[in-house]
Amino acid sequence: MSFLETFAISLGLILTENVVFSRAFGLRAMLTAESPRRTAWLTVRVSFGILLVSLFTWPVHVFLLSPFGLEAARAPVYVLIAGVLELVPEAVLKKTAPRLGARFSEDRPFVLLNVAVLGCAMTLPGLCPSFGSLLCGAVSAALGFALAAAILSSVLRRTRFSDPPTCFEGTPLALVSAALIALAFAGFSGLHF
Amino acid sequence: MAKKRRPNTRPENTPGPVSEDVSAASDGIDIPVPEDAAPRPSSRRGRARRTEDAAAHEADLLPETSAPAGTVYTLGSPNEFGEFEDVSFDGESAAPAAPADGPRPEAGAALDISDIPNAVPEARPDGAKPSSRKGRGKRRPARPAAGKAASDAVPDGGADPAEKAPSDGDARPNADAPPDPDASRGIAAGADISHAAPDGPDVPHGEPSDGSASGGAESAPEAPSPAPKKKANHRRKKSPSAPDASHDKAAVADIPRAAPDGPDAPHGEPSDGTASGGAESAPEAPSPAPEKKPNRRRKKPQAAPDASQDTAVGADIPHGASDDPDAPHGEPSDRSPDASPASAGGPKAKKAKKSGKPSGSGKPSKPEKDRASVPKLGEAAPGLILRGVLTENPLLVCAVGVFPAAAAASTGVSALAAGVCALAALLVTNLAASLIGGRLPRRLRAALLMLLAACVSAGEELALAALLPDVSASLDMFTPLIAVCGLTLSRERFAAENSPAAALVDAAACGAGFTAALTLFGVLRELAGSCTVFGMDISAGAVTPALIFSAPAGGLLLLGLLSGAAKYFLDKSKRRTSKRGGGEGGL
Numbered sequence: 001m002s003f004l005e006t007f008a009i010s011l012g013l014i015l016t017e018n019v020v021f022s023r024a025f026g027l028r029a030m031l032t033a034e035s036p037r038r039t040a041w042l043t044v045r046v047s048f049g050i051l052l053v054s055l056f057t058w059p060v061h062v063f064l065l066s067p068f069g070l071e072a073a074r075a076p077v078y079v080l081i082a083g084v085l086e087l088v089p090e091a092v093l094k095k096t097a098p099r100l101g102a103r104f105s106e107d108r109p110f111v112l113l114n115v116a117v118l119g120c121a122m123t124l125p126g127l128c129p130s131f132g133s134l135l136c137g138a139v140s141a142a143l144g145f146a147l148a149a150a151i152l153s154s155v156l157r158r159t160r161f162s163d164p165p166t167c168f169e170g171t172p173l174a175l176v177s178a179a180l181i182a183l184a185f186a187g188f189s190g191l192h193f
Numbered sequence: 194m195a196k197k198r199r200p201n202t203r204p205e206n207t208p209g210p211v212s213e214d215v216s217a218a219s220d221g222i223d224i225p226v227p228e229d230a231a232p233r234p235s236s237r238r239g240r241a242r243r244t245e246d247a248a249a250h251e252a253d254l255l256p257e258t259s260a261p262a263g264t265v266y267t268l269g270s271p272n273e274f275g276e277f278e279d280v281s282f283d284g285e286s287a288a289p290a291a292p293a294d295g296p297r298p299e300a301g302a303a304l305d306i307s308d309i310p311n312a313v314p315e316a317r318p319d320g321a322k323p324s325s326r327k328g329r330g331k332r333r334p335a336r337p338a339a340g341k342a343a344s345d346a347v348p349d350g351g352a353d354p355a356e357k358a359p360s361d362g363d364a365r366p367n368a369d370a371p372p373d374p375d376a377s378r379g380i381a382a383g384a385d386i387s388h389a390a391p392d393g394p395d396v397p398h399g400e401p402s403d404g405s406a407s408g409g410a411e412s413a414p415e416a417p418s419p420a421p422k423k424k425a426n427h428r429r430k431k432s433p434s435a436p437d438a439s440h441d442k443a444a445v446a447d448i449p450r451a452a453p454d455g456p457d458a459p460h461g462e463p464s465d466g467t468a469s470g471g472a473e474s475a476p477e478a479p480s481p482a483p484e485k486k487p488n489r490r491r492k493k494p495q496a497a498p499d500a501s502q503d504t505a506v507g508a509d510i511p512h513g514a515s516d517d518p519d520a521p522h523g524e525p526s527d528r529s530p531d532a533s534p535a536s537a538g539g540p541k542a543k544k545a546k547k548s549g550k551p552s553g554s555g556k557p558s559k560p561e562k563d564r565a566s567v568p569k570l571g572e573a574a575p576g577l578i579l580r581g582v583l584t585e586n587p588l589l590v591c592a593v594g595v596f597p598a599a600a601a602a603s604t605g606v607s608a609l610a611a612g613v614c615a616l617a618a619l620l621v622t623n624l625a626a627s628l629i630g631g632r633l634p635r636r637l638r639a640a641l642l643m644l645l646a647a648c649v650s651a652g653e654e655l656a657l658a659a660l661l662p663d664v665s666a667s668l669d670m671f672t673p674l675i676a677v678c679g680l681t682l683s684r685e686r687f688a689a690e691n692s693p694a695a696a697l698v699d700a701a702a703c704g705a706g707f708t709a710a711l712t713l714f715g716v717l718r719e720l721a722g723s724c725t726v727f728g729m730d731i732s733a734g735a736v737t738p739a740l741i742f743s744a745p746a747g748g749l750l751l752l753g754l755l756s757g758a759a760k761y762f763l764d765k766s767k768r769r770t771s772k773r774g775g776g777e778g779g780l
Contacts, residue, residue: 024599024745028592028679072655075673076647083640090636110636113643115596115678122670167761171592175753182746 006136009128013140016189019050019120020148021182026116030152031174039153047142049117053082054138057121058131066125078121082112116145151181574698581702587680588710588752589759594680598714599748601671605727608715610664611675612708614653616701618646618681623700626688638689639682646681647673680707710755718742718751 019025029042057078065074094101111117120141128134155177164173587593594615602608622642629638650673657665657672665672684703688696719725722742724732732738741747 022745024596024749027599027749028595031592031595072651072658075650075654075677076644079644079647079677083644087636087640110639113640113677115674118677119596119674122674165757167764168757170760172753172757172760175592175595175749175756179746179749179753182744182749183741186741186744186746 005133009133009137010140010143011191013127013137014144014147015185016191018144018148018185019116019123019141020145020152021178021185023119023123025119026114026145027178029114029116030149031156031171031178036153036157039149043146043149045111046114046116047146049082049112049114050120050142050145051138052085053078053112053117053121054124054134054141056081056085058125058128058134061125074122075118078118079113082118082121086110086112148181152178155181573695577695577698578702578705581699581704582706582709584763585703585706586710586759587683587703587707588714589756590763591683592756593683594675594678594707594711595749595752596678597671597675597680598711598752599745601668601675602711602715602718603722603743603748604667604719604725605712605716606664607667608711608718609708610657610661610668611671612704612711614650614657614672614675615678615680615711616704616708617653618649618675619684619700619704619707620697621649622646622681623684623688623696624693626685627691627693627696630689635686635689639685642682642685643677646677650675650677714748714752714755717755718748721751722747 013019016022020027020030026046029046030039060077060081061074065071065077090101120138124134124137124141128137156174159173159177162173585591588598597611597615601611622645625645626638626642629641633641654665654672657668684696684699687699691699716726721739724730724736724738739747742751
């Protein structure tokens with residue numbers, strides 16, 4: 001994999017094909033998490049999840065689904081992989097270290113079973129044919145998610161000081177803000193290599 | 194000028210402006226106190242009491258000397274002239290001496306330390322131990338007061354610290370009043386001030402406000418800490434037990450400390466004297482109990498934000514978080530008033546019905562209690578449908594399923610197809626969730642339901658590719674993701690708590706509402722982005738389409754506008770309903 005290819009994949013997944021603003025993956029989570037701490041924690045977890053699940057699903061796609069023409073079954077297979085990656089370590093942790101495992105309560109949301117992680121896992125094999133490029137792409141997608149989260153959370157915090165009409169408070173204003181940021185990111189679509 | 198002398202009751206651990214050796218050496222020894230010196234924590238009694246004592250004894254005990262004000266003597270070290278040596282308290286560190294011939298200030302006025310610079314920081318030693326249950330006169334090391342702390346103090350006190358500050362002067366004389374029931378008014382005012390300016394920078398977090406009307410107000414009115422508020426709330430609950438607290442209820446009402454002042458104050462409650470003379474009082478036997486209580490109370494509110502954090506973060510996650518994040522596991526969502534109808538038919542309820550016993554061990558559980566008032570499914574179905582389609586529309590009101598709307602529904606047809614896919618997946622998962630019920634842990638159940646939804650989406654993808662290849666091509670890889678998006682499991686909790694029929698009705702209502710909203714959104718987006726409706730050109734080339742609406746950015750913009758419009762109309766209808774019902778109305 002050449003340097004130019006790596007650079008193109010990275011720049012494309014961070015800016016031009018940002019998973020949040022061009023595909024709306026994981027947008028709902030960021031609309032609700034306004035606190036910087038929550039957003040940072042969410043970003044770390046989801047970014048790690050994107051990297052992990054992409055690395056685990058790529059071999060399955062390349063060596064199992066694609067050769068046998070089973071692409072239609074990728075969704076259940078990916079969900080199964082992500083679920084195993086999510087729940088098995090939790091169960092092991094609860095057995096071996098109950099104190100630490102107690103943090104994984106029943107109401108805790110999934111880290112790996114969400115649209116951002118599964119969407120990246122489904123998108124990346126088509127963009128990245130080799131494992132090296134997939135690794136680069138997964139890291140870039142995670143970085144793109146983190147960048148989008150940082151920008152969006154900053155803008156959403158700014159909107160707290162605004163005085164919109166009552167009907168626009170909350171989600172509508174957040175959606176419009178996200179739309180304007182996505183519009184700005186659409187300006188990068190002219191980049192070609 | 195005649196110097197005052199009063200019995201020194203300053204404890205050893207209460208350093209003040211006087212150096213440590215003096216305070217240690219002067220235990221039980223009369224120390225002349227400069228007339229204008231700042232009052233310091235010196236005894237357990239209140240300032241007013243001490244002032245009276247000082248006024249009563251000063252004429253008898255103090256030698257008439259011409260020493261400058263602020264000179265401190267110790268009986269243990271008289272000089273060769275029989276006078277007391279000036280050990281450490283020089284006149285420069287104290288307030289400027291009052292004129293010898295000047296009118297002697299009264300007891301209350303003498304305690305006004307507002308003119309003394311740095312009086313409070315000196316009177317409040319860093320190393321002082323926390324006060325006892327009477328809890329005043331001692332302060333702890335400085336705690337940086339955040340801006341939020343100030344904002345926290347404002348609503349509770351009902352006034353801005355800056356607004357409270359002017360009342361400081363009014364409160365001080367009252368604070369010096371004798372500790373009888375009459376003083377409760379003054380104490381209340383003092384407590385009010387101490388809340389408005391809770392203890393300044395060196396008040397520890399969680400420590401009760403010292404009740405020093407003068408000290409607390411002077412210390413740092415602009416830097417209140419939030420902790421005294423909690424303690425104050427704690428005390429407010431106790432206040433009715435004190436007879437004197439009711440004496441000035443109006444004044445005490447907005448006082449979080451609500452000191453149950455007066456001599457009749459029960460054990461453990463702050464007494465009048467300490468409340469008024471808190472700056473001077475230094476309890477000798479501090480008990481740790483008042484410290485720990487606030488800490489315990491402080492921990493409680495932290496649990497809720499954590500839970501809300503998780504659910505907020507997981508709102509995107511198909512974990513049912515959009516249902517009601519605050520509802521405990523295994524309980525119907527509060528937001529779904531219609532949850533109860535179906536809960537009567539849930540698996541647990543059925544089991545209880547069969548056995549003829551309540552499911553709980555002793556007490557009947559909450560669903561069983563409500564069972565008598567549970568309407569049947571036929572009665573609850575209109576409410577479920579109305580909620581799913583209008584009042585809690587998943588897309589426009591709850592903002593669930595933003596991803597399929599922004600990314601996939603660029604035309605009316607694709608939006609309709611995406612909505613139908615989501616509806617089918619929702620029906621299947623809701624039915625499965627209802628059948629599984631509480632037999633599995635919630636996390637495992639949610640994961641299994643996601644797997645089931647993914648299987649359904651795979652079938653949908655194949656069916657679309659066979660029946661509508663164009664639509665399948667436009668949806669691309671979004672079809673499986675639509676099935677596993679947040680909408681699919683948004684009703685999982687409700688379904689698990691209710692019968693299959695109710696779960697199906699709920700899923701159908703939510704899915705129909707989502708499909709309708711998504712179709713409307715897709716049609717509008719198609720109209721704005723390409724001037725067509727379901728593929729039919731309606732502008733005949735007269736209008737140039739705004740291409741941005743075909744992109745995700747335009748989709749988000751349109752979704753935001755639609756969501757705002759939906760919120761506006763819902764609010765309007767609520768207002769109208771409340772007016773008709775004779776309610777307060779308005780937002």
